[in-house]
Each structure stands twice: as C-alpha cells, then as structure tokens.
Amino acid sequence: MNEFQPRALEKFILRGEKEAPPVFAGRDHILDDILAASKESWKPGTWFREDSHGMAGNTRIVHGAPGAGKSSVLRKLGDWEMTPSAASGLPTVRPKVLLLNSAGIESPTDLLEPLAELVSARRAPDFVKLYERHLSLGVSLGGVGVNVKAGTRESRNFSLAGIKQFGTWIRSLPWHARLRCPVIVAIDEAQRFDHDADSPVARVLQALHDNAWSLPLTLVLAGLGDTPDKSRKMQLTRGARLHEVGCLSAGETRQVIQGFCRTFGANAEGFEDRLAAYAEPSEGWPRHLHFAQAVLGQELLGTHGDMQALDWTFLNAEFRKSRVSYYRDQQSPMMESANGLTAAVMAQFRDGMEISDIVNVVNKCQRKDSNFSLPKSLSGSPDPVLDFISHLVHQGAIQKSDDSTYYSPIPSFRSFLVKRGNLDPGTENAAPGDSRLDP
Numbered sequence: 001m002n003e004f005q006p007r008a009l010e011k012f013i014l015r016g017e018k019e020a021p022p023v024f025a026g027r028d029h030i031l032d033d034i035l036a037a038s039k040e041s042w043k044p045g046t047w048f049r050e051d052s053h054g055m056a057g058n059t060r061i062v063h064g065a066p067g068a069g070k071s072s073v074l075r076k077l078g079d080w081e082m083t084p085s086a087a088s089g090l091p092t093v094r095p096k097v098l099l100l101n102s103a104g105i106e107s108p109t110d111l112l113e114p115l116a117e118l119v120s121a122r123r124a125p126d127f128v129k130l131y132e133r134h135l136s137l138g139v140s141l142g143g144v145g146v147n148v149k150a151g152t153r154e155s156r157n158f159s160l161a162g163i164k165q166f167g168t169w170i171r172s173l174p175w176h177a178r179l180r181c182p183v184i185v186a187i188d189e190a191q192r193f194d195h196d197a198d199s200p201v202a203r204v205l206q207a208l209h210d211n212a213w214s215l216p217l218t219l220v221l222a223g224l225g226d227t228p229d230k231s232r233k234m235q236l237t238r239g240a241r242l243h244e245v246g247c248l249s250a251g252e253t254r255q256v257i258q259g260f261c262r263t264f265g266a267n268a269e270g271f272e273d274r275l276a277a278y279a280e281p282s283e284g285w286p287r288h289l290h291f292a293q294a295v296l297g298q299e300l301l302g303t304h305g306d307m308q309a310l311d312w313t314f315l316n317a318e319f320r321k322s323r324v325s326y327y328r329d330q331q332s333p334m335m336e337s338a339n340g341l342t343a344a345v346m347a348q349f350r351d352g353m354e355i356s357d358i359v360n361v362v363n364k365c366q367r368k369d370s371n372f373s374l375p376k377s378l379s380g381s382p383d384p385v386l387d388f389i390s391h392l393v394h395q396g397a398i399q400k401s402d403d404s405t406y407y408s409p410i411p412s413f414r415s416f417l418v419k420r421g422n423l424d425p426g427t428e429n430a431a432p433g434d435s436r437l438d439p
C-alpha cells in the first residue's frame with residue numbers, strides 16, 4: 001500500500017474536473033473502435049508510394065451530455081502515443097493524436113496548419129506560403145480567388161478551403177518527410193461547428209472524412225448530444241460511426257472510487273461497500289464521480305488519509321450539494337423561463353421515445369401560463385418545438401441513442417427538473433421523485 005499523498009491529493013482537488021481522472025474506467029469499445037479505424041487507415045509497406053493511405057468515411061463521432069466523459073476519451077487517445085508498452089492490443093505503429101478544439105477553428109488554416117506541422121514541421125511553412133499566396137490573389141481582387149471570381153458560392157468556398165493546395169504540398173514532400181504513422185485528428189466541443197455543408201471549414205472536414213489526400217487520417221469529433229445533427233448538416237455521414245458516452249457501470253464506478261483511494265494512498269481495505277454506497281448516487285455519471293472523489297479527498301486531507309475517522313453523513317451531504325449545483329448549472333435560462341413546460345415534458349418523457357412522441361408530449365404540455373409556453377427566444381424559429389427538444393438534448397436532459405430513440409442520460413437530473421417546475425401533485429404520469437436530491 002502506498003503512503004498517503006496529501007500533496008498530490010491537494011493538486012487533484014485544486015485542478016478540478018478538467019484534469020484527467022486518477023483512474024480512467026471503461027470506454028474500451030470506443031477506444032478500440034477508434035484505434036481499429038486508425039489502424040485500417042495505415043497501409044504499411046506502401047507508405048513510400050503516393051496516394052496509398054487512408055480510408056474514406058472512417059469518421060467517429062463521440063457524443064454525450066456535459067460531464068459524460070467525452071474530453072476524457074479524447075485525452076485517452078493521446079495516451080496511446082505516450083505509453084508504448086500498454087498491454088491492450090496496441091499496434092506496432094502508434095497513431096499520433098492532433099487534439100484540437102472547435103473554438104480555435106474559424107477558418108481552414110486553423111485545421112490545415114497544425115495538420116501540416118504534424119506531417120512535417122520543417123516543411124509546413126511551405127504549405128502556409130502556398131495557401132496564403134492562393135488566398136491573397138483573391139483578396140486583392142475582391143475577396144475571392146481570381147480563378148473562381150465569377151463562380152458559384154460553392155466553388156468559391158471550395159477554393160477558399162485550401163484542399164487542393166494542401167494536396168499539392170503533400171505530393172511535393174520528399175518520401176522521407178512523409179507521415180510514418182497514422183494520425184487521429186480529434187476535435188473537441190464539435191457541437192459548436194454550426195456550418196453549412198459548403199462552408200470552407202466544413203469542406204476541410206469533408207476532405208478529412210472523404211480521404212481527399214490519401215493520408216492515414218482518422219477524424220474524431222466529440223461534442224454534446226446535438227453533434228451528430230451538426231455533422232449531418234456538414235455532410236459527414238457516409239460511413240461515419242456514432243459513439244454515445246454515458247454512465248459508467250456499477251463495477252466501473254467501484255473501480256474509479258477504489259482506484260482513487262489507492263492512487264492517493266488512503267487504505268480502503270474493509271471500506272469497499274461503504275465507498276460503493278457513497279458513490280452510488282452518482283449513477284455512474286463521470287462528472288458526479290469526479291466530485292465524489294474531490295469531496296472525499298478534501299475530508300481525507302483532514303483525517304490524514306484515515307478512512308476510519310471520516311464522517312460519512314457529512315460526506316454524503318457534501319456530495320449531494322455538488323450534484324444539485326451541477327444541475328443548477330445545467331438548467332439554462334431558456335429552461336428556467338419555461339420551467340413548468342420543462343418539468344411537465346420531463347415528467348411525461350419515457351426512455352425509448354421517438355422524436356415524434358416527444359413532439360406530441362411538448363404539444364400536449366403547453367399551456368397559457370408563461371412558464372408553460374415555449375420560451376420567447378424561440379418565437380422566431382420555423383419549428384420552435386423541435387428547437388426546444390434540441391435544447392433539452394444540448395443541455396443533457398435527454399439524449400439520442402444510437403438507434404435514434406431518446407433516453408434520459410442522468411435520471412436524477414430529470415427528477416431535479418421535474419421538481420423545479422412545482423407541478424401539481426396530480427400531474428399525469430409524473431416521474432417518481434429522487435430522494436437522493438432531497439435536503
């Protein structure tokens with residue numbers, strides 16, 4: 001057993017939820033699938049020949065509510081690069097990971113430049129020069145490429161995307177400067193990509209998806225529940241596979257909480273059931289589990305790692321507070337202004353509903369009172385009911401599963417929203433309350 005590590009524990013608490021978890025559990029099928037796609041894109045033995053690598057349509061979309069563990073999956077992809085000896089089926093050639101955030105991708109350069117640097121840091125400036133020259137030709141003549149000045153919006157946007165220039169640059173590289181391993185282009189917060197299919201950024205994503213350059217690239221997009229819809233809008237569909245991220249299993253939850261104690265040297269022997277009962281209200285939701293660890297860690301600092309001296313009633317109460325505050329953050333102003341409607345919809349929502357069922361529920365639940373009508377901010381929308389449902393998905397109240405039906409990813413969030421609406425006790429089909437959130 002390790003010694004108790006107060007310094008490391010303090011650091012973990014201080015760094016907060018954005019850090020990699022001390023123990024990463026589950027998600028094997030997602031990681032294996034991405035790794036398999038990346039391996040398939042790599043055609044060893046032919047790497048010295050042009051136009052040989054890659055696979056069209058091997059994009060992977062990792063989606064789930066806030067706190068489900070999407071960014072952690074992307075971070076884990078990076079570990080493959082750093083831990084060559086990890087036992088679980090690593091390929092002899094390890095992929096490199098280019099980890100980007102959609103917030104930093106406003107134009108094609110924001111994607112193509114880091115990609116060029118990863119392919120050949122020394123020669124990337126040549127691509128930048130080539131691309132800038134192509135663009136500046138257009139700027140001096142009114143904002144678009146001279147050769148497409150009279151063209152359609154689509155051809156202008158295609159020209160601006162720099163796909164041809166990137167291909168020209170790739171083909172100009174001497175064989176020894178080309179990629180020697182597959183690359184996973186992982187983009188986080190991809191729900192922010194709200195582009196039409198012919199926009200320059202969408203064009204570059206399509207080029208990655210369609211294997212336009214015959215390079216060993218795999219595109220992975222991670223984002224909230226509406227990411228698959230946004231990807232569809234950008235036409236990243238053919239062959240793309242969706243991976244939904246949600247709760248960890250009870251076994252994985254135990255693994256995380258016990259692994260936490262082990263990592264920081266708190267002796268949990270004999271406390272296994274106690275710990276499992278403490279972590280149980282997390283429902284396996286990763287973000288809750290992070291707070292279960294942070295709250296426990298804070299108390300362990302006070303007892304110098306002695307589990308025997310912990311006040312479990314206090315711990316349970318503190319952990320519950322963290323869940324309520326997460327739900328408050330997740331309840332957007334739009335949901336709050338329509339808290340009656342949100343509550344009624346969530347009370348009548350059932351796992352396995354199709355979108356048409358949810359539309360019916362929303363229509364049935366609307367009333368004249370302002371908090372039971374659709375939010376005013378949607379009044380200009382051509383389909384406010386669908387937009388309201390999309391918003392519930394975006395906020396993590398409901399989630400679309402891979403078979404296109406919907407479910408509530410965190411049952412206690414649903415109970416919280418129902419409770420916030422102060423519905424009449426007789427509300428039809430009201431979902432049962434969750435006593436784990438009671439004060």
Ligand SMILES: Nc1ncnc2c1ncn2[C@@H]1O[C@H](COP(=O)(O)OP(=O)(O)O)[C@@H](O)[C@H]1O
Pocket residue numbers: 016017018019020021022023024025026027064065066067068069070071072073256286287288289290
């Ligand atoms: N597989 C996992 N095992 C253990 N903890 C996890 C796992 N995935 C996520 N977490 C923890 O849950 C929290 C939320 O994860 P994060 O990846 O930031 O979620 P998202 O990107 O979906 O909002 C983080 O504190 C992270 O450490």
Ligand SMILES: [Mg+2]
Pocket residue numbers: 070071072188
């Ligand atoms: Mg994230």
